[in-house]
Amino acid sequence: MRVALMATCLTDTLYPHTARAVVTLLERLGCTVEFPLSQTCCGQMHFNTGYRDDATRLASRMNEVFDGYTAVVAPSGSCAAMVRDIYPKLPGVGEDLAHRMYELSEFLVDVLGVTDVGAYFPHRVTYHPTCHSLRMLGVGERPLQLLRAVRGIDLIELPAAESCCGFGGTFAVKNAETSSAMLSDKMRCVLNTGAEVLTAGDNSCLMHIGGGLSRLRTGVHTLHLADILASTEEDPWHVTQ
Known part of the structure; x- marks a missing residue:
C-alpha cells in the first residue's frame, strides 16, 4: 500500500524521531511510505484562533500535496481530526482528503488489521x-x-x-x-x-x-x-x- 506521512508541524520541527519511527513501523508492516516535502501546516492553529481564510488556504494546499495517495497517516489525533472534521466544513476544500486521513493507531488496527506490530519495549x-x-x-x-x-x-x-x-x-x-x-x-x-x-x-x-x-x-x-x-x-x- 502506498502511504503518505503527514508528519505535522510540531513533530517535523521538534520531534523528527517520531516521524522516522512511523516510517520504520509502516515499512516493517509492508507499506511503501512517502513524505511529500511540500506539506505545510494543516491550518488547525489558524482555524482555532479565528483565521478561517488562512486555514482554508492551507487546507486547499494540503489537498493538493496529498492528492493521489491511498492513505495519509499522521502521528497526531489533533491534526488528523482537523483534516477529518474541519476540512469538509471549509469552503471549497471538500471531503476527499478527509476520507483518506488516518491517525496512526486507526491505520494500524483498522486498515492494516494488526495489533501486534513486533515491538519490544521492556519498561x-x-x-x-x-x-x-x-x-x-x-x-x-x-x-x-x-x-x-x-x-x-x-x-x-x-x-x-x-x-x-x-x-x-x-x-x-x-x-x-x-x-x-x-x-x-x-x-x-x-x-x-x-x-x-x-x-x-x-x-x-x-x-x-x-x-x-x-x-x-x-x-x-x-x-x-x-x-x-x-x-x-x-x-x-x-x-x-
Missing part, C-alpha cells in the same frame, strides 16, 4: 488518551490494543485518563493559570502510576506534560506511541533512569 508505561483522538476521532481502545501486544512492556492504567492535560494549543497561552492547574492534576496521576514512561498519540500533549515532569525532575520520560511501536529487540529505545 513500565502508562498511556494518556489525548482529547482530539478520544473525542473527535473516537480511537478508543486502539492505542491500548497496540501497547498490550508489545513484548516486555509493563502497561499501567492511568488514573483519570480521559481528563485533559491542559495544553489545547493556544489555550495554554491564553489561559495559563487554568492550563497549569490541569497539568498539575495530570502529572499527579502520572506519578501515581510509578511509570518510567508516559506515552500518547500526540507530541503536543507530551510536550506539555513532559515539560512539567522535567521541571519537577521526576525522572519520568515522555515518548510517542510510534516510538514505542517501532522499538524492537534488535533496535530498542533506551530509557535512561
Whole structure:
C-alpha cells in the first residue's frame, strides 16, 4: 500500500524521531511510505484562533500535496481530526482528503488489521488518551490494543485518563493559570502510576506534560506511541533512569 506521512508541524520541527519511527513501523508492516516535502501546516492553529481564510488556504494546499495517495497517516489525533472534521466544513476544500486521513493507531488496527506490530519495549508505561483522538476521532481502545501486544512492556492504567492535560494549543497561552492547574492534576496521576514512561498519540500533549515532569525532575520520560511501536529487540529505545 502506498502511504503518505503527514508528519505535522510540531513533530517535523521538534520531534523528527517520531516521524522516522512511523516510517520504520509502516515499512516493517509492508507499506511503501512517502513524505511529500511540500506539506505545510494543516491550518488547525489558524482555524482555532479565528483565521478561517488562512486555514482554508492551507487546507486547499494540503489537498493538493496529498492528492493521489491511498492513505495519509499522521502521528497526531489533533491534526488528523482537523483534516477529518474541519476540512469538509471549509469552503471549497471538500471531503476527499478527509476520507483518506488516518491517525496512526486507526491505520494500524483498522486498515492494516494488526495489533501486534513486533515491538519490544521492556519498561513500565502508562498511556494518556489525548482529547482530539478520544473525542473527535473516537480511537478508543486502539492505542491500548497496540501497547498490550508489545513484548516486555509493563502497561499501567492511568488514573483519570480521559481528563485533559491542559495544553489545547493556544489555550495554554491564553489561559495559563487554568492550563497549569490541569497539568498539575495530570502529572499527579502520572506519578501515581510509578511509570518510567508516559506515552500518547500526540507530541503536543507530551510536550506539555513532559515539560512539567522535567521541571519537577521526576525522572519520568515522555515518548510517542510510534516510538514505542517501532522499538524492537534488535533496535530498542533506551530509557535512561
